[in-house]
Each structure stands twice: as structure tokens, then as C-alpha cells.
Amino acid sequence: MPKAENNPADEAYARLAAHFLKDPKVTQSDKFGKGLRLDGKVFAMLVKGELVVKLSETDVASLIRGKKGKPFKHGKKAMKEWVAFPMAQSGDWLKLAKRAFVQTSV
Numbered sequence: 739m740p741k742a743e744n745n746p747a748d749e750a751y752a753r754l755a756a757h758f759l760k761d762p763k764v765t766q767s768d769k770f771g772k773g774l775r776l777d778g779k780v781f782a783m784l785v786k787g788e789l790v791v792k793l794s795e796t797d798v799a800s801l802i803r804g805k806k807g808k809p810f811k812h813g814k815k816a817m818k819e820w821v822a823f824p825m826a827q828s829g830d831w832l833k834l835a836k837r838a839f840v841q842t843s844v
Contacts, residue, residue: 747787748772750828754782754789754835764839774835781842782835785810788822789831791838795819 751772758764758774767773771790773783782791790810793801798821801807807821823834 745787746828747784747825750825750831751784751789754831757832758782758835758839776839776842779842781838785822788824789828789834790820790822791834792819793821793838793841797821797837797841 755766755772755774759766761776763777765775765778767775767780767783771783771785773780775781780792782789784790795818798807798809798819801821802809806827807823809816810820810822811817823831
């Protein structure tokens with residue numbers, strides 16, 4: 739299991755990462771923060787204590803409209819296929835990361 743840095747978001751991410759790193763096609767990434775790649779494509783990452791996942795633009799828009807996620811911004815620009823979830827939603831992180839994993843695998 740990846741080492742957590744003794745804060746709740748790192749610990750929640752470490753548990754999530756351990757789940758996915760059992761798959762030989764999944765590797766770790768440090769592109770923006772701690773991240774997970776499937777066949778070289780980042781599908782989930784921990785950035786500033788939030789889980790950020792890559793989903794379809796439609797899914798991202800729906801999650802943001804429903805106030806379940808918030809836009810992920812790189813600098814000032816909102817990334818259309820990325821959505822962020824705070825630590826308060828860490829109970830849903832695995833489900834969200836699985837969704838991103840599936841969408842990345844197609």
C-alpha cells in the first residue's frame with residue numbers, strides 16, 4: 739500500500755490507490771499530485787487534499803450541476819473532463835475512481 743503522510747486525505751487516497759495498484763496495468767503518477775494511471779493515462783489523482791477524477795464531459799457537468807463535485811482547475815482554466823471531490827466525500831472516492839477507471843479503459 740502506498741505510504742500515507744498521516745493526514746486524512748492522504749490516508750483515504752492510499753487505501754484507494756492500494757485497491758487499483760493490484761492491477762498490473764495501473765501505475766502511480768506524480769503529474770499534478772499523487773495519481774493513478776491506466777495504460778499510461780491518468781484517471782485519478784489527489785490534489786490539495788481532494789480526489790480528482792477524469793470522466794466524460796457529460797458526467798462532469800452533471801456532477802457539478804448536482805453539487806456532488808466541483809470543477810477542477812489547472813491554473814485559472816477549468817478542465818472539462820476533470821472533477822474534484824473534497825475529503826468530506828471520501829466515502830465515495832472509490833466508487834468515483836472506479837467510474838473513472840472504467841471510462842479510461844474504453
